[in-house]
Amino acid sequence: QxxxxxxxxxxxxxxxxxxxxxCTYSDRGSQSFFWYRQYSGKSPELIMSIYSNxxxxxxxxxxxxxxxxxxxxxxxxxxxxxxxxxxLCAVKRGxxxxxxxxxTMLLVSP
Amino acid sequence: DAGVTQSPTHLIKTRGQHxxxxxxxxxxxxxxxxxxxxxxxxxxxxxxxxxxxxxxxxNFPDRFSARQFPNYSSELNVNALLLGDSALYLCASSFDxxxxxxxxxxxxxxxx
Numbered sequence: 271q272x273x274x275x276x277x278x279x280x281x282x283x284x285x286x287x288x289x290x291x292x293c294t295y296s297d298r299g300s301q302s303f304f305w306y307r308q309y310s311g312k313s314p315e316l317i318m319s320i321y322s323n324x325x326x327x328x329x330x331x332x333x334x335x336x337x338x339x340x341x342x343x344x345x346x347x348x349x350x351x352x353x354x355x356x357x358l359c360a361v362k363r364g365x366x367x368x369x370x371x372x373x374t375m376l377l378v379s380p
Numbered sequence: 381d382a383g384v385t386q387s388p389t390h391l392i393k394t395r396g397q398h399x400x401x402x403x404x405x406x407x408x409x410x411x412x413x414x415x416x417x418x419x420x421x422x423x424x425x426x427x428x429x430x431x432x433x434x435x436x437x438x439n440f441p442d443r444f445s446a447r448q449f450p451n452y453s454s455e456l457n458v459n460a461l462l463l464g465d466s467a468l469y470l471c472a473s474s475f476d477x478x479x480x481x482x483x484x485x486x487x488x489x490x491x492x
Contacts, residue, residue, distance in 0.1 A: 313470055313483040314423065358422050365477040367413055367436050370422030
């Protein structure tokens with residue numbers, strides 16, 4: 271059973287801090303990794319994709335991938351209250367569809 | 381450019397009824413995937429279509445069916461609705477089955 275695990279406890283950070291969100295996956299054949307942001311009552315929005323080991327930066331967001339450890343993370347620098355949302359990690363093997371974790375809620379306090 | 385569109389936005393049905401949800405992908409995208417998201421969970425895969433052919437099916441009962449039309453739009457049908465079918469139904473569009481998926485706004489289905 272392919273699984274994607276995320277910390278179910280909400281993450282609270284003050285405005286301006288770095289938020290670190292983590293995800294582990296069980297399928298070693300996973301090749302593509304995604305982070306989606308989902309505001310309450312809305313649909314998921316793709317914010318980052320990463321395919322090879324290392325870091326990928328886009329603005330205030332950095333995705334990190336370590337395939338040997340089956341671990342992917344998302345760093346959000348200079349966190350803003352508008353970043354408060356649930357962050358979903360999703361993985362994909364080849365042409366298969368996405369497998370999602372349950373998401374981690376991020377709360378950024380002013 | 382228009383994103384993924386879904387209709388209706390909200391729907392209330394009673395147990396035993398049938399429902400049809402509709403999705404139009406991003407222009408140029410040929411693959412549509414359907415997901416079910418219940419409160420507090422991540423989206424669960426239901427179906428994937430590419431070029432009008434079913435490319436994948438998740439662990440859902442036969443009450444769930446779907447199809448893709450020549451213009452790449454798609455319908456998800458659910459028969460004999462159960463209370464447990466209450467969820468947000470998401471359609472995701474991608475250029476093909478290997479590419480990034482972009483979600484529509486979803487259809488909120490409530491079964492009473």
